[in-house]
Amino acid sequence: MLSRDADAMFWMSRYVERAEHVARLLWVNANVLVDMGDLAARFEERQWEGILAILRLDNLEPAPGDQRPVSERVAAHMTLSADNSNSIVACLTRARENARSIREIISAEMWENLNQLYWSIQGDDAAARFAESPDDLYRSVMTGSMLFQGLTDQTLEHDQRWLFTQVGKYFERIDVTCRVIATKFAILQDMGPSLEVPIRNIHWMAVLKSCGSIEAYRRENFGEMDPTRVANFLILQRDFPRSIRFSVAAARRAIASIRTGINVGGVDAAERILGRLDAQLEFAERCEIEETGVPEYLQKIESAIGAASAAMQKAYFQH
Amino acid sequence: MHTIGSAEMDEDKEKTSTMFENYQVDGLFDEMFIEPGKPRPHYASVASRLSSMGHAAFQRRRHMADVTFRNQGITFTVYNDTRGVEKIFPFDLVPRIVPADEWRGIEKGLIQRITALNLFCQDIYREQRILHEGIIPPELIYGAKMFRREMFNVRVPRNIYIHICGTDLIRDKDGTYFVLEDNGRTPSGVSYVLENRSVMKRCLPSLFSAYGVRAIEDYPFNLLQCLKYVAPGHVDDPVIAVLTPGIYNSAYFEHSFLARQMGVELVEGRDLLVENGFVYMRTTAGLRRVDVLYRRLDDDFLDPLCFRPSSILGVPGLMNAYRCGNVSLANAVGTGVADDKAIYPYVPDMIKFYLQQDAILPNVPTYICARESDRKYVLEHLHELVVKSTNESGGYGMLMGHQSTQKERDEFAEKIRDDPRNFIAQPVVQLSQHPSLVEDHFEGRRVDLRPYILYGEKVIVMPGGLTRVALRKGSLVVNSSQGGGSKDTWVLEDEAAMAASASTNGSALAATNGAVNGATHGAVPAGNGSAR
Numbered sequence: 008m009l010s011r012d013a014d015a016m017f018w019m020s021r022y023v024e025r026a027e028h029v030a031r032l033l034w035v036n037a038n039v040l041v042d043m044g045d046l047a048a049r050f051e052e053r054q055w056e057g058i059l060a061i062l063r064l065d066n067l068e069p070a071p072g073d074q075r076p077v078s079e080r081v082a083a084h085m086t087l088s089a090d091n092s093n094s095i096v097a098c099l100t101r102a103r104e105n106a107r108s109i110r111e112i113i114s115a116e117m118w119e120n121l122n123q124l125y126w127s128i129q130g131d132d133a134a135a136r137f138a139e140s141p142d143d144l145y146r147s148v149m150t151g152s153m154l155f156q157g158l159t160d161q162t163l164e165h166d167q168r169w170l171f172t173q174v175g176k177y178f179e180r181i182d183v184t185c186r187v188i189a190t191k192f193a194i195l196q197d198m199g200p201s202l203e204v205p206i207r208n209i210h211w212m213a214v215l216k217s218c219g220s221i222e223a224y225r226r227e228n229f230g231e232m233d234p235t236r237v238a239n240f241l242i243l244q245r246d247f248p249r250s251i252r253f254s255v256a257a258a259r260r261a262i263a264s265i266r267t268g269i270n271v272g273g274v275d276a277a278e279r280i281l282g283r284l285d286a287q288l289e290f291a292e293r294c295e296i297e298e299t300g301v302p303e304y305l306q307k308i309e310s311a312i313g314a315a316s317a318a319m320q321k322a323y324f325q326h
Numbered sequence: 327m328h329t330i331g332s333a334e335m336d337e338d339k340e341k342t343s344t345m346f347e348n349y350q351v352d353g354l355f356d357e358m359f360i361e362p363g364k365p366r367p368h369y370a371s372v373a374s375r376l377s378s379m380g381h382a383a384f385q386r387r388r389h390m391a392d393v394t395f396r397n398q399g400i401t402f403t404v405y406n407d408t409r410g411v412e413k414i415f416p417f418d419l420v421p422r423i424v425p426a427d428e429w430r431g432i433e434k435g436l437i438q439r440i441t442a443l444n445l446f447c448q449d450i451y452r453e454q455r456i457l458h459e460g461i462i463p464p465e466l467i468y469g470a471k472m473f474r475r476e477m478f479n480v481r482v483p484r485n486i487y488i489h490i491c492g493t494d495l496i497r498d499k500d501g502t503y504f505v506l507e508d509n510g511r512t513p514s515g516v517s518y519v520l521e522n523r524s525v526m527k528r529c530l531p532s533l534f535s536a537y538g539v540r541a542i543e544d545y546p547f548n549l550l551q552c553l554k555y556v557a558p559g560h561v562d563d564p565v566i567a568v569l570t571p572g573i574y575n576s577a578y579f580e581h582s583f584l585a586r587q588m589g590v591e592l593v594e595g596r597d598l599l600v601e602n603g604f605v606y607m608r609t610t611a612g613l614r615r616v617d618v619l620y621r622r623l624d625d626d627f628l629d630p631l632c633f634r635p636s637s638i639l640g641v642p643g644l645m646n647a648y649r650c651g652n653v654s655l656a657n658a659v660g661t662g663v664a665d666d667k668a669i670y671p672y673v674p675d676m677i678k679f680y681l682q683q684d685a686i687l688p689n690v691p692t693y694i695c696a697r698e699s700d701r702k703y704v705l706e707h708l709h710e711l712v713v714k715s716t717n718e719s720g721g722y723g724m725l726m727g728h729q730s731t732q733k734e735r736d737e738f739a740e741k742i743r744d745d746p747r748n749f750i751a752q753p754v755v756q757l758s759q760h761p762s763l764v765e766d767h768f769e770g771r772r773v774d775l776r777p778y779i780l781y782g783e784k785v786i787v788m789p790g791g792l793t794r795v796a797l798r799k800g801s802l803v804v805n806s807s808q809g810g811g812s813k814d815t816w817v818l819e820d821e822a823a824m825a826a827s828a829s830t831n832g833s834a835l836a837a838t839n840g841a842v843n844g845a846t847h848g849a850v851p852a853g854n855g856s857a858r
Contacts, residue, residue, distance in 0.1 A: 111592045118398075122397055122398070167610060
């Protein structure tokens with residue numbers, strides 16, 4: 008497989024996953040504020056700053072004369088703004104651009120689905136749809152992404168090409184999940200113990216929803232909202248595809264299979280990093296995260312993924 | 327009128343036949359009608375079905391076609407400002423039909439032409455007999471921008487230079503076919519031919535199956551065979567790749583399409599490197615040798631060490647590998663000398679010289695501005711001539727004399743005096759017209775035809791080709807970059823099949839539906855329903 012094609016496979020998949028996360032974050036957080044009713048005003052600013060932080064964006068100063076509330080400004084900036092390289096439209100444009108450069112090696116189903124998703128958020132039609140119901144637009148992006156992942160699984164041979172899409176998808180998922188948890192932890196910490204329990208619970212539910220994990224969490228924890236349990240669940244759950252541990256294991260398997268196809272006997276640098284991380288998460292004690300501190304624990308995971316990503320690019324994309 | 331028992335035929339009865347009601351032939355050659363209301367025999371069935379279909383139903387099909395093209399990403403890029411805009415190549419659903427006997431003549435003419443053009447390339451880069459014997463003035467060859475000294479005495483595999491040729495044909499007022507130009511470098515458009523056909527089958531299936539249309543779907547297979555045939559002699563199982571300038575090239579869709587259809591890699595210059603005279607591509611498992619490149623990159627950009635030094639699209643050292651015979655290129659380097667517009671007028675002489683035959687397909691009369699007498703005539707008759715730059719394509723650098731202003735003519739006159747070698751002129755040919763959908767009815771629009779010819783172990787002419795349509799009323803320019811569209815082109819099996827089709831629509835439709843349903847029922851495996 009051409010190195011450039013492997014690179015495009017990885018990024019195509021990663022950008023689709025990112026678009027889905029952005030859509031879910033915006034979708035969930037608009038609804039959280041609705042749930043808080045009168046208390047919403049107190050949290051609003053902080054809430055939307057948090058979203059920008061999760062996506063590693065600077066705070067958004069209103070343009071002179073811009074009277075829109077912060078929620079609208081952030082949502083518009085994150086959805087259809089082509090200037091913002093992490094907006095949904097920018098992510099899907101880059102995903103499609105990558106797909107277009109490897110059109111001949113992905114399946115027709117994958118291409119047509121991604122191409123349609125791209126066109127569905129272009130132009131005046133999309134702007135009108137967004138104005139009328141942002142919810143609809145976010146849901147269609149999430150569904151479109153999931154459909155794309157399903158088509159990737161079901162219409163492409165599970166060879167090197169597919170393996171690179173898996174690595175891209177899971178790296179992105181780990182990255183965003185780490186930042187969602189870390190950012191929310193920081194916000195809640197700042198607010199201190201004065202926060203009423205129901206409000207605190209709404210926040211933790213929002214974290215779980217932002218990671219697409221609320222239902223799975225409830226089944227395992229009988230609905231009880233507890234920060235340590237939420238962190239443990241999102242980081243260490245074994246079988247849930249949106250947990251960090253699951254994603255690390257999947258990325259590790261994919262990297263190992265790629266390496267096996269090229270060099271049966273060896274181990275490469277990315278595989279070594281992911282293997283160690285995988286073992287750490289697999290054999291972690293339940294109290295380990297709390298003792299280390301959630302932000303510190305997540306920081307280690309993030310840097311391991313960064314190192315694995317760099318090692319993989321060096322090994323396969325840059326001959 | 328035929329009666330077809332489907333709902334859409336009834337829904338707008340008042341519109342029946344109005345789609346052709348004010349159709350005019352205007353003294354041109356019309357592909358479909360001998361005179362208004364009187365279709366040519368091979369079009370009878372299409373004309374009656376289209377007029378009975380009604381506007382709304384036709385629009386629905388058209389919309390379906392547009393959506394299909396967009397969703398599949400069948401687009402090309404137009405550069406009108408700094409940013410390229412992706413556009414659908416407008417597809418006109420009314421098919422162009424070429425009867426079998428007419429096609430036989432075209433096919434023979436095209437085979438003759440590509441054979442002569444290949445012999446010409448070989449001669450020019452070896453012995454130059456055609457120059458020594460005074461058939462073509464040497465200064466025309468040496469003055470050609472696309473003449474490549476680097477190719478002199480280079481042995482190309484199987485002595486084939488032009489492997490893939492797209493020849494533009496037009497018809498004049500009497501319906502005679504003429505060759506307007508040969509495209510012997512990197513002709514594009516074949517992917518649209520194949521996609522048009524596939525969309526046509528989806529949008530108007532019963533109309534399509536009522537005709538015996540010759541299949542074109544084996545083109546990618548034939549192309550692959552052709553590329554394998556010219557692989558370097560030392561390899562048994564050649565690695566073939568399509569070389570593209572990248573996703574921002576206007577024909578990128580086609581490059582990707584052909585790579586996919588042939589099941590070969592699509593590479594860019596940056597994916598390749600040359601080591602010890604061999605070409606390699608960078609893969610996740612290291613370097614892999616490449617033996618044949620179907621390159622969709624002009625000579626100028628192929629190798630910065632040999633041609634344009636600033637090109638970053640090509641591969642340093644590629645020409646060296648090519649001259650060593652370690653990699654094959656299709657088309658060969660230097661074929662631009664054969665499709666230069668100033669050489670074009672000599673093609674009939676080439677055919678006579680190399681094949682001792684008369685040209686089957688005539689050329690359009692052409693004035694070569696490099697010739698003094700021709701130039702004088704051209705400058706005096708600019709208002710009635712089409713002037714073309716010899717090295718441009720895509721409808722750029724052209725003067726349509728009869729539609730030009732005095733200022734434009736003065737500018738062109740000056741350009742011609744400055745660089746006569748760069749211009750030719752031709753009388754305006756009134757291209758044939760074909761019905762096209764315009765709003766809610768059909769109007770005549772001018773068309774041309776570009777068939778594709780493959781020269782490998784044998785010469786294969788794709789039956790049909792790209793019919794391009796000038797969608798603006800009265801326009802004679804069909805290029806996609808100038809607002810042209812395209813049609814599916816049907817070459818018919820033989821006359822007998824056509825005659826039969828004229829009387830079998832209703833029943834054929836019913837039979838098809840029945841068969842499909844029956845097969846579906848039979849094929850569905852017993853699922854949950856019976857298991858529970």
